[in-house]
Amino acid sequence: MSATRSTITLVPTPIGNLDDITLRAVQVLREVDTVVAEDTRVTGRLLQHLGISKPLVSFHAQNEHRMVEQLVQRAGRGERMALVSDAGTPGISDPGFLLVRAALHAGITVECLPGPTAFVPALVNSGLPCDRFVFEGFLPQKKGRSTRIRELATEPRTVVLYESPHRVLKLLQEMTEVFGGDRPAAVSRELSKLHEETVRGTLAELVAHFTAHEPRGEFVVVVGGTGH
Numbered sequence: 001m002s003a004t005r006s007t008i009t010l011v012p013t014p015i016g017n018l019d020d021i022t023l024r025a026v027q028v029l030r031e032v033d034t035v036v037a038e039d040t041r042v043t044g045r046l047l048q049h050l051g052i053s054k055p056l057v058s059f060h061a062q063n064e065h066r067m068v069e070q071l072v073q074r075a076g077r078g079e080r081m082a083l084v085s086d087a088g089t090p091g092i093s094d095p096g097f098l099l100v101r102a103a104l105h106a107g108i109t110v111e112c113l114p115g116p117t118a119f120v121p122a123l124v125n126s127g128l129p130c131d132r133f134v135f136e137g138f139l140p141q142k143k144g145r146s147t148r149i150r151e152l153a154t155e156p157r158t159v160v161l162y163e164s165p166h167r168v169l170k171l172l173q174e175m176t177e178v179f180g181g182d183r184p185a186a187v188s189r190e191l192s193k194l195h196e197e198t199v200r201g202t203l204a205e206l207v208a209h210f211t212a213h214e215p216r217g218e219f220v221v222v223v224g225g226t227g228h
């Protein structure tokens with residue numbers, strides 16, 4: 001189904017390779033009245049690449065609380081909207097949830113197209129069980145971080161995390177201390193991009209690898225659960 005009256009459509013966008021946009025995503029972006037974007041410059045470039053010109057509205061972590069009501073009202077008046085983030089699926093470690101919840105509360109139809117997201121290829125690539133897993137997104141940077149890591153140490157399912165290049169080695173070191181160095185894990189970087197790479201090994205081996213090779217790019221960390 002394409003975007004219809006009083007519908008907000010979440011549209012996943014490529015996490016690297018621009019060819020990963022789906023035909024439906026392009027169709028919806030063509031049909032809507034407005035594209036609500038995390039960074040209007042990033043989305044402007046994508047739309048330009050697709051040959052689409054649309055009014056853009058900015059919706060990001062700093063303004064989402066204040067924008068939600070306005071966007072819901074506009075959608076309620078029949079304005080067809082697509083929500084996109086800079087990369088991947090909106091709402092997955094990106095703005096989206098607050099708008100979805102408010103729209104549903106106001107009786108607006110919400111649809112999310114299937115499409116690119118970083119954690120699925122990283123999980124499947126990892127070689128670790130992907131029948132049951134937990135997605136943790138980014139761990140808190142300070143308060144609650146060590147508690148969360150301790151909780152995850154006893155998690156039986158495969159654990160999937162996002163981390164920045166500046167903190168990925170620290171995360172692997174922290175998990176090595178708490179989970180034990182022999183826990184199997186995989187780190188995927190730059191998925192769908194030129195320098196895509198997945199490194200698999202124990203947590204201790206991954207710490208050694210990223211100590212020798214400075215982490216660059218975007219990272220997904222996948223760690224086997226206690227039942228791996």
Ligand code: SAM
Pocket residue numbers: 015016085087088089090091092093094116117118119161162163164188189190191192193218219220
């Ligand atoms: N909404 C996105 C999704 O659906 O995956 C996630 C957005 S979050 C702000 C950005 C994080 O996603 C990055 O720090 C990295 O952990 C992960 N990520 C995004 N693109 C990636 C890529 N091409 N390769 C590896 N990780 C990626």
